[in-house]
Amino acid sequence: MASRAGKETSAPAGQRVVHPLEPIFDGKSRVLVLGTMPSPKSREVRFYYGNPQNRFWRVMAALWGEPVPASNDDRRDLCLRHHVALWDVLASCTIAGASDASIRxxxxxxxxxxxSAAPIVRVFCTGGTATRLYQRLIEPACGVPCTGLPSTSPANARMRLDDLVVAYESLRRAADGE
Known part of the structure; x- marks a missing residue:
């Protein structure tokens, strides 16, 4: 597209990414937590919320008073022990790095x-983009509304860890059957 100065500008560059990770769930999962799309770092380490600066695993550990899981196996175990299914809203998209704002x-x-395989009672989306995409692309087909939660991404620096833990308390209550 042309800018006012007549120079050519374009949308943010991006690459087509196909979701590489299998969902985490079992027949006892009560809540489904959906992000948007694994970041480049998550794809590299082959697990959800793999950027060490992302606070997702610190929030999850704090919700149940546990140590922060150190390995992918520990993270999977934490989810399954607490009846949390984990996946992402998108199967594929064009994205620049980890920028949800660039998704096309x-x-x-x-x-x-x-x-259909787990007794899910609530769906939660982490961040505004995941919430909006779920509401637009998935909720009309499945009929299950989601609850939007704040992003745990380092880009959401305005929220302190303690504030995120409070915001995610409804996830813990639903997972624990309260």
Missing amino acids: DPVPNDVGRIL
């Missing part, structure tokens, strides 16, 4: 796969 051409994951 989103294709949703089939969350029906989890909803």
Whole structure:
């Protein structure tokens, strides 16, 4: 597109990314937590919320008064022990790095796969983009509304860890059957 100065500008560069991770869930999962799309660091370490600056695993550990899980196996175990299913809203999209704001051409994951296999009572989305994409692309098909939670990304620096833990308390209550 042309700018006012007549110079050519374009949308943010991005690459087509196909979601590489399997969902985490079992037949006892009560809540489904959905991010948007694994970041480059998460794809590199082959697990959700893999950027060490992301506070997701610190929040999850704090909710249940546990140590922060150190390995992917520990993270998977924490989720399953506490009846948390984990996946992402998107199966594929064009994205620049980890910038949710750059997402183009989103294709949703089939969350029906989890909803039909586990007794999910609540769906939570981490961050505004995940929430909006879920509401637009998935909720009309599955009929299950989601609760939006604040992003645990380092880009959401305005929220302190303690504030995130308070915001995620509804996830813990639903997972624990309260």
